[in-house]
Amino acid sequence: MQDISQHLQQVLRRMEVACLQAARRPVSVQLLAVSKTMPADAVRAAYLAGQRDFGENYVQEALAKIAELADLPLVWHLIGPLQSNKTAIVAEHFHWVHSVDRLKIAQRLAVQRPAHLPPLNICLQINIDDEDSKSGCAIAELDDLVVAVLALPNIVLRGLMVIPKAGHHQAFAAVAELRQHLLATIPALEPSRFDTLSMGMSDDMEAAISAGSTMVRVGTAIFGKRQ
Ligand SMILES: *Cc1c(COP(=O)(O)O)cnc(C)c1O
Numbered sequence: 001m002q003d004i005s006q007h008l009q010q011v012l013r014r015m016e017v018a019c020l021q022a023a024r025r026p027v028s029v030q031l032l033a034v035s036k037t038m039p040a041d042a043v044r045a046a047y048l049a050g051q052r053d054f055g056e057n058y059v060q061e062a063l064a065k066i067a068e069l070a071d072l073p074l075v076w077h078l079i080g081p082l083q084s085n086k087t088a089i090v091a092e093h094f095h096w097v098h099s100v101d102r103l104k105i106a107q108r109l110a111v112q113r114p115a116h117l118p119p120l121n122i123c124l125q126i127n128i129d130d131e132d133s134k135s136g137c138a139i140a141e142l143d144d145l146v147v148a149v150l151a152l153p154n155i156v157l158r159g160l161m162v163i164p165k166a167g168h169h170q171a172f173a174a175v176a177e178l179r180q181h182l183l184a185t186i187p188a189l190e191p192s193r194f195d196t197l198s199m200g201m202s203d204d205m206e207a208a209i210s211a212g213s214t215m216v217r218v219g220t221a222i223f224g225k226r227q
Pocket residue numbers: 034036057079080163201202203217218219220221
């Protein structure tokens with residue numbers, strides 16, 4: 001657990017150096033600690049070292065940790081694929097969903113978000129490599145999806161998320177350009193709300209930050225290798 005605190009500081013330092021090299025302000029990039037497969041104690045250790053935002057991939061696993069850590073003011077992000085039969089429970093327990101890739105999921109989250117909670121923050125996941133097997137919205141369908149999502153209640157469209165193929169660093173710049181394109185062509189999008197580029201992981205956070213990432217999702221470099 002001592003390691004978690006040290007690793008967290010190392011990751012924050014890497015982010016800071018990457019920002020300085022890209023002539024960006026370090027406060028413009030947030031760290032999302034990806035705690036999938038890690039026990040609640042590891043999340044607690046990261047919290048005690050100053051981390052607030054945590055990312056999970058599997059809904060059932062996340063719910064157990066959210067319940068166990070309910071005494072802490074944590075911000076929970078779903079970053080893994082979301083099936084429609086899980087949207088209600090996600091709308092009730094998460095603050096962010098990064099992996100929205102079709103209108104049906106966004107509609108269900110909007111309807112199912114409890115009225116007493118603030119709007120759910122969502123990002124649209126982009127299928128940048130156009131692989132059939134991967135989740136994510138095709139670029140050709142993105143404009144229509146954005147317009148439709150903007151009309152939904154109880155959710156706020158915060159930005160775009162991408163998981164490129166290993167080594168495909170140009171994907172980060174392509175997604176940053178997509179955000180600019182959307183802002184330029186869809187007047188209802190406000191830059192101050194549509195402000196998130198969820199890009200970069202343990203191995204490629206520097207490339208993502210240099211392309212404009214505002215949120216890096218880092219697991220291994222903080223918590224160690226997963227089983
Ligand atoms: C697991 C995962 C991460 C973190 O990956 P690391 O290489 O461990 O940093 C980030 N994003 C998503 C969507 C993931 O599934």
